[in-house]
Amino acid sequence: MAHIDYYLGTISPWAYLAGDRLERIAREHKATITYKPVDLMQLFPRTGGLKPAERHESRKDYRLQELTRWAAVLKLPFNLHPAHFPTNMAPSSYAVIAAQEAGGGNLGGLVRGFLGACWAEDRDIADDEVIRDVLAANGFDPAIADKGLFVGAEQYGRNLEDAVAAGVFGSPFYVVRESGQKFWGQDRLDFLKAHLASL
Numbered sequence: 231m232a233h234i235d236y237y238l239g240t241i242s243p244w245a246y247l248a249g250d251r252l253e254r255i256a257r258e259h260k261a262t263i264t265y266k267p268v269d270l271m272q273l274f275p276r277t278g279g280l281k282p283a284e285r286h287e288s289r290k291d292y293r294l295q296e297l298t299r300w301a302a303v304l305k306l307p308f309n310l311h312p313a314h315f316p317t318n319m320a321p322s323s324y325a326v327i328a329a330q331e332a333g334g335g336n337l338g339g340l341v342r343g344f345l346g347a348c349w350a351e352d353r354d355i356a357d358d359e360v361i362r363d364v365l366a367a368n369g370f371d372p373a374i375a376d377k378g379l380f381v382g383a384e385q386y387g388r389n390l391e392d393a394v395a396a397g398v399f400g401s402p403f404y405v406v407r408e409s410g411q412k413f414w415g416q417d418r419l420d421f422l423k424a425h426l427a428s429l
Contacts, residue, residue, distance in 0.1 A: 232261040232429050234422075235405040237393050238341065239270035240322040240355060241315060242401035246308075246345035247300050248416035252404065253338040255419060259426040265330055265341055266389045267323035270401055271316075273390060277399035282316075300416075307350040314354035320386065321375070322355040325365060327385045328378020335369030343368055 236252060238245040256263050274281050282290070294310060301308035322344045329340055343364040347353040353360045362372035371377075396405050397412060404413040404422050408429065413422045 232259065232426055233407045234261055234263045235266055235392075235396065235407060236263050237266045237268050237389070237396075237398045237401060237403040237405070239273075239401040240267055240319045240326065240341070240344045241317060241348050242270065242345070243297055243308075243349055244400075244416050245402040246342075246349040247297075247304055247306060248402050248419065249304065249306065250338060250342060251416070251419045252402075252422075255423045255426065259423070259429075261426055263338075265326055265337060266392065267319070267326050267386065268389045268393045268398070268401070269319060269323075269386065271319075273393055273399065276390075276394055279399055309349060309352060312348055313352040314356070315348060317348070317354055318356040320356075320383070321358070321361055322364075323386050324378055324382025325361050325375055327382040327389075328374045329365065329368075329370045331378065331381060332370065332374055335365075337368075339368040340364060340370065 234252070234256060252263065255261070271281055282293070297308065298310060326337070326341055326344070329335060330337055344355045347355050347360055347364060355361065358375060361375045365374055366372045398405065400414050402416055405411070406422070406425060409425070411425050413419070
C-alpha cells in the first residue's frame, strides 16, 4: 500500500483548487495520506523561493491570471482577493495536526474546509470561532482548537524541517514514500494517479 505525504499551506490557493482529488485518487489506489501543514512563508526562502509579496510584478500578475483560469476550469467558487489573505496559518495548521492525531472525523474535509473558508467564504482561518466551526463541521471536537496547541506547534515545526529535507518547495506538494517520487501542484495530480497505478 502506497503512502503519500501531503505538504500544504492552509492558505494556499493552489491547495484549495486541488479540491478532493487527492482523497479520491488515494481511495482508488488504496493509498494512505499524512497531512503535513507547513509555514509557507518560512519554506519559500529556505528553498530558493520568494514570498508572494516579494515576487516581481510580472509573476504576481501571471499568478492572478492562472488562478482565475484554473478556478473557472475546475468550476470552484473563488475570490481572487480574499478579505483575510495573507493570514496566520499556524492556528489552522495546529488544528489539522491535532485532528489527525485525534482521529474520528473527516481530515480531508477539514483541510478543504480551511482552504475554502479563505478562498471562497471570506473567513479568517486564524480566528478561533472559524477554526472551531470548521472542526465541528468535519466531525471533530471543536475543543481540539485548544487541546491540540502544544502538539500542533511542535509538529508544525517538524513538518517544515521534513519538507525541506524531502525537497518540498511549494503547496500543494505530494511525496510518495515508497518511491520518493514528488509531485508539485494541483495540476500534477493526474501524474500522481498514474504513478500510483504503476506501483
